Amino acid sequence: MTAVSSISNVMKLLEGIPDPEVPVLSILDLGIVRDVRIYPALGETLGVTVMITPTYNGCPAVDVIRMNIRMTLAAAGYNPVDIRTTLTPAWSTEWMTDAAREKLQAFGIAPPNSVPVVCSLDLFQQDESVTCPRCGSYHTEMVSRFGSTACKALYRCLDCKEPFDYFKSH
Amino acid sequence: MTLSTYLLHLADDALVLGHRNSEWCGHGPVLEQDIALTNISLDLIGQARLFYQYAAEALAGDATEDSLAYLRDVYEYRNCLLVEQPNGDWAQTTLRQFLFSAYQYELYKNMRHSADERLRAIAERSLKEVTYHLRWSGEWVVRLGDGTEESRGRMLNALDALWMFTGELFRPAPYESVLETTGVSVPVGDLETPWMEHVRKVFSQANLQTPIAPGHQTGGKTGAHSEHLGYLLADLQFMQRAYPGSTW
DSSP states (O other): HHHHHHHHHHHHHHHTTSSSSSTSSBBBHHHHHHEEEEEEOOOEEEEEEEEOOOOOTOHHHHHHHHHHHHHHHTTTTSSEEEEEEEESSSOHHHHHHHHHHHHHHHHTOOOOOOOGGTSGGTTTTTOOOOOOTTTOOOOOOESSSSSSSSSSSEEETTTOEEEEEOOOOO | OHHHOOOOOOOHHHHHHHHHHHHTTSSSSHHHHHHHHEEEEEEEHHHHHHHHHHHHHHOSSSSHHHHHHHHHGGOOOOOOHHHHHHOOOOHHHHHHHHHHHHHHHHHHHHHHOSSSHHHHHHHHHHHHHHHHHHHHHHHHHHHHSSSSSHHHHHHHHHHHHHGGGGGGGOOHHHHHHHHHTOOOOOOOOOOOOHEEEEEEEEHHHHTOOOOSSOOOOOGGGTTTOOHHHHHHHHHTHHHHHSSOOOOO
């Protein structure tokens, strides 16, 4: 198993690990995997180091994701499995793949808008205009800036009257 | 020791306020605001964890993020007095959050240029989250202050109860002054002016008077706490005190 094929092999394994909160997204879709290193280890096995950047500081899913990476790669025979964390640069929804946005939309979660719009104070008492993932209308309103998880806000569509989560751009 | 004490100060501020806000869980005025405040707690406790992990490494002994949070007593905690004040009513909780988030916003904005690389990284991440805290709490101060006689009266009471604790935010503790010389810690004295801008902007919309006299209560950052912290830690640390070493 040459080193190069192993990396694509590892990426394929990582592609299978979902975000526990948003199961349609893999951790690659989320863009939190920053680097993968393969190296020959003792006892003829291949060691692997995966570098990730957490999404939200307090997000409990990040610990679950670390555990899932460790178990998945160990089960595939990599030994040792080392998971490193880097906080810089800070994760942003800009790192999410286009596939991720389509998967979110299909799943019923409105994908994040472009980042610069939101992360500032001048949006005081205003909210992003978000399209309803079900009927596509822009006629929606924010119910709560903080939804069921740290990464989502709660919106309501005023046309089809459905509530939906919005994956906050960050 | 100075760096670890500074890190404990930053961690304790976030943990204590995170714990206070979590006391609202299941008691919020309406579901959406209940989860908003508990989400803010999640962010704050996440920030606290990062600082505790760094402090545990800086202490190099057998300290861990858990032992630092659960096994230190009141006089070892370095959080400012503002965050340990009780929740009171919704006005007091949202005003406390606003006054502190405005401080944290300026603190993390400045910390992105710290000489310490790890602090820069934590600050860059935390500033994004604190921006939401500041917007959310500022909107509540405006909504209550400029609301009915009842909500305005409650906001005025909250102001009387909390303003005296805001001065401490901008008076550096000894460990902060020492670390300022090497550019590691944020010179909190410089944060008062931008902080006051946030306060004036929101208070003007909230039909509230910005008090002239600066808050003079201090002590929390050097371990001299109010009686509130003891009860809070008794609740926060109960499991580890009753069943030492217990895990999930």
